[in-house]
Amino acid sequence: MGRAPCCDKANVKRGPWSPEEDTILKNHLEKHGTGGNWIALPRKAGLKRCGKSCRLRWLNYLRPDIKHGGFTEEEDKIICTYYNSIGSRWSVIASKLPGRTDNDVKNYWNTKLKKKLLAGRIGLDHMNNNNNNKEEEMSISINSTDHLNVAQFSTLDPKVELIEYGNPDYYHPNSSTLILPYVMDTSYDQNYVPQEITLDPSQCPIPKPMEVLDYSTSANNNYSISSSQEASSLSTSSSLALENNHFSWAGNGSVQGDEILLDFGFETPYELLNGFGF
């Protein structure tokens, strides 16, 4: 026995909203509000729609304060910083971007920002344009007794900066704020100027240094992580695998069949990789 449906699907219209439906919903909400009950709203408004669908349409499209159009560089930075800190909590991230919805942010991340960031993070431009040696190795150190040091991708491209969790320069235990450098691909912006973003931990639960998990127990396990959705959106068939303490990124498309070996020593910044949607 499954869960009872929230509405009678047989008598409910689905799919794209017509301008007429939009008008009806908007007028009704402007006059009467939600009435504290989205489920009953479509019937009251005279719409053959599910209440959840009405709610989504209003929140994601019809609300007067919705900001349509492309994301700004500043918004990119905020999304990246929060995503790296709290993961795919889109509603929290969207709440930091006035006029943006969680759906917007999620779509933007999945279709554009992730690609942009990923490309910058593994320094593809650098490899493709400036390096005849097709195989590079980057070293990442994790100090489990101290903090997660996501560290030194800069060996690959000194222009690419990464957040270092737990770095006392950025994390101040007695302070009400956390300052993080921004992760970005400078190849996309020749005028890149390193910036800092100040976060309010009460609004955004940044992991503290000692909260980082100990990955050592999994260091000898073999992981193979891949995503068909990811492969699709990246126009590549890519995979990330961990074997014998080495992460290997294997992909085609923009990587052009190259393989990048990431040496994590004895421990693995799984959270970082996981945080970027691997």
Added chain:
DNA sequence: AAAGATTTCAACCGCATGTCT
């Protein structure tokens, strides 16, 4: 110009959580 491939994004789905009785 047309067909196929890829990207975008609105909308849906189902689970988790909150609230009310």
Added chain:
DNA sequence: TAGACATGCGGTTGAAATCTT
């Protein structure tokens, strides 16, 4: 306190738009 119901959320889907060959 438990159950029913509503809402919120993140993941996923698929049609339309756009790009490439």
